[in-house]
Structures are given as structure tokens and as C-alpha cells.
Amino acid sequence: MTTVTIERLGQQGDGIAPGPIFVPLALPGEVVSGILDGTHLTELRIDTPSADRVSPPCPHFRSCGGCQMQHASDQLVADWKRDIVVIALKSVGLEADIRPTVTSSDRSRRRAVFAARRTKKGAMAGFHARKSDAIIPVPDCILVTPALLTGLKLSEDLALVGTSRKAELAVTVTDSLEGLDVAVTGGKPLDGPLRITLAALCEQYRLARLTWDDELIGMRVPPAQRMGKAQVVPPPGSFLQATEHGQMKLTDLVKEIVGSAKSVADLFAGCGTFALPLAESAEVHAVEGSSEMMYALDVGWRQAQGLKRVTTETRDLFRRPLLPDELSRFDAVVIDPPRAGAAAQIAELAVAQVPVIAHVSCNPQTFARDAETLCNAGYVLDWVQPVDQFRWSAHVELVGAFRLAHIAA
Structure with a gap:
């Protein structure tokens, strides 16, 4: 085991010890131990925690790669x-x-890109894990608006009908004044049956707009955003x-x-x-x-x-x-x-x-x-x-x- 003291935070949020040694999820002033792998410390153990270390407020933080700094106090960040x-x-x-x-406050992000993929038993959607292409479901995400979270189930349904198990959809979901504005990339080529199925999903989820690889599937109402007056x-x-x-x-x-x-x-x-x-x-x-x-x-x-x-x-x-x-x-x-x-x-x-x-x-x-x-x-x-x-x-x-x-x- 290697023991180091964290001097500062790097620009990506990693703790940095002399060397430099990069330590993910570590904070300045902390004494930490782990296994040194090149310039990175893995299998981290916090020996002396910082006063600015807090319990991550989101249950998905440890596995999800959407956030990097929930273990630090708001003032430190x-x-x-x-x-x-x-x-x-x-x-x-x-x-x-x-x-x-x-x-900005929590639950205020009005736009997110969900990754979605078919599985043996159905489909899954969420964010990628840290430094991985594995998808982590995030049903209790505290980053995005509540309306945006409904896009997770939609993303799963889109993956079921619009992609193979070897491919992955990128589903951009935006919270507009009139409902969700959804743009999908990476899906199957459009044909007649797929268009009909996607149009039905647009109605089922009451989407403002749905596009598939830049082609409009349906627009129930223009997804407006307010910019001044x-x-x-x-x-x-x-x-x-x-x-x-x-x-x-x-x-x-x-x-x-x-x-x-x-x-x-x-x-x-x-x-x-x-x-x-x-x-x-x-x-x-x-x-x-x-x-x-x-x-x-x-x-x-x-x-x-x-x-x-x-x-x-x-x-x-x-x-x-x-x-x-x-x-x-x-x-x-x-x-x-x-x-x-x-x-x-x-x-x-x-x-x-x-x-x-x-x-x-x-x-x-x-x-x-x-x-x-x-x-x-x-x-x-x-x-x-x-x-x-x-x-x-x-x-x-x-x-x-x-x-x-x-x-x-």
C-alpha cells in the first residue's frame, strides 16, 4: 500500500499528491492509501478525511460517471x-x-444525453459509469429536472424498438416549455414500421417533438424555450x-x-x-x-x-x-x-x-x-x-x- 497526502485538486477533480500522483475522489489535506498504478492511486482508502468531505447526496454517485464532485462540500467546489x-x-x-x-441548484439541469441499449431481458438507459461504456441506470438522479427523468423510460422503449443489442442510442432529452424535446442518434435506419412505432411513442409520452438521426418523426407542439421576452x-x-x-x-x-x-x-x-x-x-x-x-x-x-x-x-x-x-x-x-x-x-x-x-x-x-x-x-x-x-x-x-x-x- 502507498500512503500520500493530497495537496490540491486537479482540473478534472482528482486529488493530486506529490509526484504527481492522481487520486480520484480525494480532497485537499486528506491522507489516503491505495495501490499505486503508474501515476494513479487505486483501491482508495481515506485515512484522514477532510472537513470538506460530505456524504454524496445522490445514491448513484459511486457508480455513475455523470458527477465527479458530490463527495465535496458546496463551498469547496x-x-x-x-x-x-x-x-x-x-x-x-x-x-x-x-x-x-x-x-445552479440540484434538479435544475434541463437537458441530458441518456445512453440506451437493449439487453437480454429488455433495455436499460442512464449515464455511463466512470471511464467506462457500461450504462448505469439513474432513476433517482438529483441533477436533472423531474420532467427529464421521465425520459429514462422513454429511452428504454426507444432502444427496444430502434437498435440492436450491439449498438447504443444517444437520446438527447430537453425540458421545453411545452414538454420534452427528444433527439435520438445511433439508431436503426428508418423504415415504414419503425416510423409508425416511433410516432406512437411520441403520442404515448406526450412529447413536444421527436427526431431520429435528424429526421422529424413528430411534433405535437413546438418545443419553445424562453429567451427574454x-x-x-x-x-x-x-x-x-x-x-x-x-x-x-x-x-x-x-x-x-x-x-x-x-x-x-x-x-x-x-x-x-x-x-x-x-x-x-x-x-x-x-x-x-x-x-x-x-x-x-x-x-x-x-x-x-x-x-x-x-x-x-x-x-x-x-x-x-x-x-x-x-x-x-x-x-x-x-x-x-x-x-x-x-x-x-x-x-x-x-x-x-x-x-x-x-x-x-x-x-x-x-x-x-x-x-x-x-x-x-x-x-x-x-x-x-x-x-x-x-x-x-x-x-x-x-x-x-x-x-x-x-x-x-
């Missing part, structure tokens, strides 16, 4: 996620006011903020940064998470690579009341970022890129010198890289707000407030 942002910025020589982490029907399986609370908090932060700007560019706009609420007080130009998302945003804007003008543009911002002469007409820019960040677009923003930038990110490392580019071009990073929509996970989201150095905070 919130501080750890804030520290990840601090360390990322320090790695590029930056400091800022890092606000305390804001965390507007309601938007996203394309099947498209990006959506993980919790309603998180979406509202991110929107409030973006509004705080944009302030009284009268013209705003929303880059990587999705279906209008920020563009539509901002249109309550400013004209907005929304840019996104998906024409389907742009269409959904436009329809939502046209059907809403009391919003200022919103224009849309389908454009690949990785290959064709907006250029300085296109950006110069805006008072503020909102940018919410994928995990890879937006190096090309940030470089153009640095040249354009737009007065105010609200940078939303789901990756502290690429955010820090983008922040360095902007700060080297004369911007000040006033503050960063970590937002934890993915409770008990290693995932960190944030919003950063940038302004040109000569503009008063």
Missing part, C-alpha cells in the same frame, strides 16, 4: 472552480476581480444553456457589461440566448455558423413584442471572422465561442477597438488566451464571474468584462 479561473489567468500574467462562483424553438439537439438559472445569470451579467450600448454584435449567437434579451434596449446583429439557429432566432424575434431591431447573419466565424471595419459600428460586442475559443475573431476585435466586450466562455484556458490578446491590445479585464451550471462536475463557465483602458469603469 465553488472555491475550486473560482481558483481554476484564477490559475488560468495567472498563467498568462493577468489578474482581475474574480467574483465568487454562482451555482421572446420564445424560440431551437433546432433538434442544438446548443442550449444547461439550466434556466444559469441562462438568466449569464444574461444578467452580459447586460451589466453591455450597459447602455445602443448597437451590439452578438457573435456565436446560437438561437438568441443573449441577442433577444439585449434587443429590449439595443439594436442587435446576431452572427452564428448555423443557418437553422439563425432562422429560429429570427422567427422568435419577429413573434415577440417590444423588441428593437435584430438582424441575423449566417457565417463561420472561425474561417471568416468579422473584420475591424465591420465591427467598428458597434458600441459593444458579446462573444460566446465553443470550448476551443475564438482566436481568429478575438484578433480582429483587438484591432477593431470596440469599446466594451462581454466574453462568455466554457473553457478558462482558452478564455485566458483570448484575454491576453485583448489586454495586450489595450483592454482592461475589470472582472470575471464564474457560473456553475454543471453542478458537481469539473466544468467551469464564466463571463469576463472587458473595456478599453481609456473608458471609465
